[in-house]
Amino acid sequence: MKAILRKTNTTAGKAKISTLKIGMTYDVKSGYIARPDDPPDASAEFDRPETINMISESIQSLGFEAVKIGNSRDLLNKINNLDVDIVFNIAEGVTGRNRESEVPVILEMMGMPFIGSDGLSLALGLDKVMAKKVFIAENIPTPRFFTTDDAKANLYQLENLNFPLIVKPQYEGSSKGMSESSKVDNIEQLRKQISYIVKTYKQPAIIEEFISGSEYTVAIIGNKNPEVFHPVQIEIEGELDLGDKFYTFERVSRNAPLRYICNENMDKTLKDKLMVLALKTYRAVDCRDFGRVDFRVDKKGNPYVLEINPLPALSSADVFMCLADYLKIPYKEMIRRILDAAFQRYGMI
Ligand SMILES: Nc1ncnc2c1ncn2[C@@H]1O[C@H](COP(=O)(O)OP(=O)(O)OP(=O)(O)O)[C@@H](O)[C@H]1O
Ligand SMILES: [Mg+2]
Known part of the structure; x- marks a missing residue:
């Protein structure tokens, strides 16, 4: 990709050529101001400064100028004097199920192009119940489920589900609210x-059939002809055949017992199934530029989509880095592909 040149008028009225300025919106863990009734994992979705720096250095080394803007509030404060051509948005937002849409909606309102999905796809992806309704409408396999905010209700929905079940907050990411107690084997554990979840996260719980087996995630970059990457398998405590093991917040925080594996010898049928389904899911929620689809695969090899992440983590410990290593390309090449997808979408290249 060539550096895109832009023309700006200097105050003297002379044309000046400079490289494209890419603004960056993000939430950093250190900037989070805890509230008194926060759960312990309240800032889990936010990025570390190192990740923001890694993306900004990649942008600069690709020949652009990176301009750090900050979170949605910083964006609002700076919006009238924003001197950028496009914004790379990885801001998670702070409250409610529309939080990831805050930045995209502001940018859309101002007519500012941005890299990544728009507000609707981001909110849909965050709300697991809304996303699953779309999956079902599109015949995308997903674990059977129901949602409730009342632990004392008669839970008639259990007629259609088989234990064990898994209980998650309806609109959280980064394994927030997930612990060993999330997998439940009976109605007492379920109610508890x-x-x-309802008390701690102040939102309904989504209750799904627990898929015992293995776990994969599939990353995608692009729009019209997206690049669907090799499925990445999740290893927990040295096991690929996870059985009943799953991501918990404790495991994610310790990081060590979790590994992302790219196995080029993986079963071809499963690989094809996962890649086709990932793309179908990406398209079902109108994802743009980049995203990631999470799967569990049962013991018979049937894949189930757990969720779509239209704003997947780009940190050095995450899937995009693992794929860059697998493909023997530098991390900045992943960033270049994401930028290219957005530039093409806007007809900038
Ligand atoms: N139905 C299920 N069956 C088995 N395990 C599940 C199921 N749903 C979730 N899990 C486990 O819980 C983890 C977190 O669930 P999920 O991906 O739905 O939520 P998340 O917190 O948004 O994830 P992320 O960390 O990818 O943002 C999964 O990676 C998986 O290990
Ligand atoms: Mg997930």
């Missing part, structure tokens, strides 16, 4: 966990 629903009550915990």
Whole structure:
């Protein structure tokens, strides 16, 4: 990709050529101001400064200028004097199920191009129940589920589900609210966990059939002809055949017992199935530029989409870095591909 040149008028009225300025919106863990009734994992979705720096250095080394803007509030404060051509948005937002849409909606309102999905796809991806309704409408396999904010209700929906079940907050990411108690084997455990989620996260719980087996995630970059990457398998505590093991917040925080594996010898049928389904899911929620689809695969090899992440983590410990290593390309090449996808979408290249 060539550096895109832009023309700006200097105050003297003379044309000046400079490289494209890419603004960056993000939430950093250190900038989070905890509230008194926050759960312990309240800032889990936010990025570390190192990740912001890694992306900004990649942008600069690709020949552009990176301009750090900050989070949605910083964006609002700076919006009238924003001197950028496009914004790379990885801001998670702070409250409610529309939080990831805050930045995209402001940018859309101002007519500012931005890299990544728009507000609707981001909110849909964050709300697991809304996303699953779309999956079902599109015949995308996803674990059977129901949602409730009442642990004392008669839970008639259980007629259609088989234990074990897994209980998650309806609109959180980064394994927030996930612990060993999230997998429940009976109605007493279920009621206790629903009550915990509703009280702690102040939102309904989504209750799904637990898929015992293995876990994969598939990353995608692009729009019209997206690049669907090799499925990345999740290893927990040295096991690929996870059985009943799953991501918990504790495991994610310790990081060590979790590994992303790219196995080029993986079963071809499963690989094809996962890649086709990932793309179908990406398109179902109108994802743009980049995204990631999470799967569990049962013991018979049937894949189930757990969720779509239209704003997947780009940190050095995450899937895009693992794929860069697998493909023997530098991390900045991944960033270049994401930028290219957005530039093409806007007809900038
Ligand atoms: N139905 C299920 N069956 C088995 N395990 C599940 C199921 N749903 C979730 N899990 C486990 O819980 C983890 C977190 O669930 P999920 O991906 O839905 O939420 P998340 O917190 O948004 O994830 P992320 O960390 O990718 O943002 C999964 O990676 C998986 O290990
Ligand atoms: Mg997930």
